Amino acid sequence: MSKFLRLLVILLFALKAAGQTYQLSGRITDLQNKPIGFASIYIKNTTYGTSANENGYYSFNLKAGNYNVIYRFVGYKERIENITIGNHDELRDVKMIPDSFLLKTVNIRSQRGNAGKEIMRQVINKREFYLNQVKEYSAVVYIKGVQKLVKAPKKLLGRDVSNILELDSTGKGILYQSESLSNYSFKQPNKVKEEMIASKVAGQNTAFSYNKASDMKVNFYHNLFHVPGLSARGFVSPVASEAMLFYNYKLLGSTTENGKTIDKIQVIPKRRHDPVFRGVIYIVEDDWRIYGSDLLITKDANINLVDTLEISQQYMPVRDSIWMPGATQFNFKGDVLGFKFEGYYAVIFNNYNLDPQFPDGYFNAEIMRIDTAANKKDSNYWAQTRPLPLTLQEAKDYRKKDSITTIRQSLPYLDSLEHANNQLSPFNFTITGYQHSNRVKGEAFYVYPFYQTIYFNTVEGYGLIPKVKFTKTFKNGSSYAITPALRYGFSNKMFNANVNFAYHYDPPHKGTYFVAFGSDILDLSDVGTRSLTFNTLSTLLSESNFVKYYRSRYGRLGWEHELADGILFNTELSYATRDQLYNTSANHWFDNPNKQYTSNNPLTPLEESPLFPHHNALTFKASLLFTFDQRYVTRPTGRVYEQPKLPQLRLNYRKGVSGILNSGVDYDLVSADIFDDRVSEGLLGFSSYKISAGTFLNSNKLYFMDFNHFLGNQGTVFDPTIGSFRYLPFYTNSANSAFVEAHFEHNFTGNLLNNIPGVRSLKLEEVIGANYLTERNKNNYYEFYFGIKRLFLRFDYGFAYNGNRKVTQGIRIFYGLK
Incomplete structure (x- = not known):
């Protein structure tokens, strides 16, 4: 034994x-x-x-x-x-010894002339071969990111910057660092799947972040290189099919390595402000493949946030004839309002498998899954696992921020923080709204801000609409919200009260039940016109009472759920008693003799007249939204959906049911919308469009609020959402018969204005667009506009035509509020 x-x-x-x-x-x-x-x-x-x-x-x-x-x-x-x-x-x-890249006589397929150009011509000819050479693969991907502040002002808005950003006494320090480890899978042409198995973050991300392997998947064999978060447009690759139109090339020298000749090519932009790179690219002769690169994008190319972005990449042989990226890094630096920063994101690919034999159905709508334990790995795990050693500064910063995190996750600190956040202040009372939270119970009580509580319109006069919201979130991610509201108009002396209830029982599949009942004052247009606040200001300041109201005492219930990936179903059944309202107040702040209030009947603006009788309405709605090739990231907190790459299609049906519960409506409306918010046009920017068409299969009995309404605009401020008009009156063209509307917009992403000295530094984006509406027995309506935008600011100027007659023109602005 x-x-x-x-x-x-x-x-x-x-x-x-x-x-x-x-x-x-x-x-x-x-x-x-x-x-x-x-x-x-x-x-x-x-x-x-x-x-x-x-x-x-x-x-x-x-x-x-x-x-x-x-x-x-x-x-x-x-x-x-x-x-x-x-x-x-x-x-x-x-x-390591610097390589001696010696100039030599080059004879490439008997073509003489610029040696660098001829070498790159051969690479470009093989671009598509290398782009599609590997049909599928899997790899382990490690990403490390660091953002540092190297100079900062001492004070900002009277507060000490070093304390706020946790910097050292010199105003320097690491703002943010992150690490992630993922299993990454790819299959041509664009199928990806990633499982993040470990993640570590310290600090606050103040600029941009690349934590997915797909964010760092640099492939210069694509014609355009996109930099998420730093530019709205793409940059021309030095080996793009049309690269010769944008670059000059110079052979700096050649060397021999493992029997292969490596050429060092300088990449030189033909025009300084084109969306291009500059720097050096290394080419393997005879194979005509990329060996490595050290390329720069500078602010001359109209990049945002940073002044320079350096992209270095090294390939390694996976098989004799197949080379794949082994390491890539983004090095960046910039200066914003006196804050000078720099940093890097580095990615390392390990354990390539070029024959993974993915099972059927492996690639689906889920492109990434973050393991629930990904952010719970301890320091010992990372010490054994990370392939990129920490610098002394990074290790010190981790220890410091880990200690701070431990303190901030302690119960006394969380209790103190929650108590501080639950304090009522003049700012949250008036502007942002007040919220009282209880993290242990998963409950939050929110009071809407005062500026949304008081209002004025010509129907109710001055009014109050106090509203609160209670939410409860469960550990499995499901939640419910209850929103009661009161409403009282001092001029018409009308009191209303209602409650909305929504239960999100299956967040990953958008599963929701909703119930609402009570009474309210509603807009005659179900797509909305102007918010209560904007209508109050336009009414009191300029006597422009754009919104027209009616009263509804209602009850409704609905259900929404994703039937399958990319197919979202929504249905609702409602019953309402509806009454017309009339103007009861002519109050205003400034007397404008050239203007007067219009009536509450949009069809007879100069006189109060009946629009519809008192009636009941039982209405059924249903819609199907198809998102083709839908993709999403599954986080422990739920799904995050990616921007769709293909058009979306929505099918709608609405029926007014007669004869039940004394319902006085009888109609059937069918419609369809096809839309895409971002269609890449390569170097020319991107386009957006929306096309809607519909008809009433029967219109035996319908009232004005049952018409099909359009997202019009009256006033200077407009809604930039694709599908909205710039100049169309809110109610005039509401349809009770067949209609077609079309919207198109193109953003040149700075390609035009970037060529104008003095203007290019503003980094403006140029926009042009057109809107169209046609209805039975009405003239065709057109709008044409052009504009400029920067971040959330936008100015448009355009023209509107009713048939062949120009009806208006003017400036429209958007500054983040609708």
Whole structure:
């Protein structure tokens, strides 16, 4: 028995030794002992490797054995070290020698002339081959990001910046750093799936963030390179099919590595302010593939937030004829309002599998799933797992912010923070609204701000509409919300009260039940005209009482649920008693002799007259929304849907049911909408469009609020949503028969104004558009407009035509509020 136990112990120790890994680490420098940051290190004949950090230090884990380790960085001679890993960690510092790229006589398929241009012509000819060479693959992807502040003002709005941003005494420090580790899968042409298995974040992201592998998937074989969050337009790749129109190329020299000739090509923009790169790209001769790159986008190319973005990339052989990116990094720097910042995002690809044999149905609408335990990995896990070593500053910042996080997650701190946030202040009372939360119970009580509580219109006079909202969230993610509201008009002395209830029982599939009942004063247009606040201001300041109201005492219930990925079903049944209202107040702040209030009947604005009789209405609605090729990210808190890449289609049906509960409506309306908010037009920017068409199958009995209404506009401020008109009156064209409306808009993303000196620094985007409406027995209506925008600010100028007659023109503005 004792012999068996000894044998068992020996076996266990042998198994442990076989699975033991040891750390290979060191520092990579040049001949002057200066660090070579982000150099690639990987094991020969494998796709397992790592990168050095910005100070040249590297480390990764290996089992005992003999390895040929390749050290590579573009611009330096590749170095191969034979290293034996025994039963202990191994330290290996490496000095790399700058590569001598010598000029030579180049003869490429007997074509003479500019050698750099001819080399790049061969690369461009093989662009599509390399773009589609790998049909599918999987890899392990590690991403590291750091944002640093290198200079900041001492005070901002009277507050100490160093304390707010947790900087050192010199105003410097790390604002944000993050790490993530994912299993990434890809299949041509654009199917992706990613599982994030570990994530670590410290600090506040103040600019932009790339935490998904797809965010860092740089492929210059695509014609355009898009930088999410930093630019609305794409940048022309140096190997794009039309690259010769945008670049000049210069051969700086060539070197030989592993029997292959590597050409160093300078990439030179033909025009300074084109959306292009500048820098160096390395090409493998005869194969005509990209070996590596060191390319820049500068503010001359109209990039936002940062002044320069450097994109460095190194490829590694996965098979003899197939090379894939091994490491990529974005280095950036910028200056915003005296805050100078810099940083990087680095990605390392490991363990490529070019024959993953994905099962049927593997790729679906879910493009990424974040494991529920991803952000719960401890420091020991990251010390053993991260392939990119932390710098001393990064490690210190992690320790500091981990300590702060521990404090901030403690019950006393959370109680104190909740107590502070629950305090009532003049600002939240008047502007943002007041919220009282209880995190333990998952409850929140919200009181709408005062400016939304008081209003004026010509029907009710001055009025009050106090409204509150109570929400309850459960641990499984489901929640419900109850919103009661009161409404009283001092002129018509009419009191109304209603309650809305919504239960989100299946958030991942948008499953919701909703119930509402009570009485309210409603807009005659079900698509809305102007908010209560804007209508109050326009009525009192300029005697423009745009919105027309009626009273409804109602009850309704509905259901919404995603029937399948990309198919959302919504249905509602309502019953209402509806009454016409009339103007009861002519109050105003300024007397304008050229204007007077219009009646509450949009069809007879100069006199009060009956629009519809007192009646009951039983109405049924249903719609199906199709989002083709829908994609989403599954987070522990729920789904986040990606911007659709294909048009969306909505089918609508609305029926007025007669004869039940004394309902006096009888009609059937069918309609369809097809729309796309962003259609890429390459370098020319992007377009948006919406086309809607519908008809009443029968209109035996319908009233004005049952018409099909359009998103019109009267006044200077407009709604920039695609599908809205700039100049169409709110009610005049409401349809009770067949209709077609079409909207088109194109954003040039600065391509035109960027060519004007003095204007390009404003980074404005140019917009043109047109709107169209046709109805039975009415003239066709057209709008044409052009405008400029910057972030949430926008100015449009346009013209409107009714048939062949111009009816209006003018400026429309948008500043973030509708």
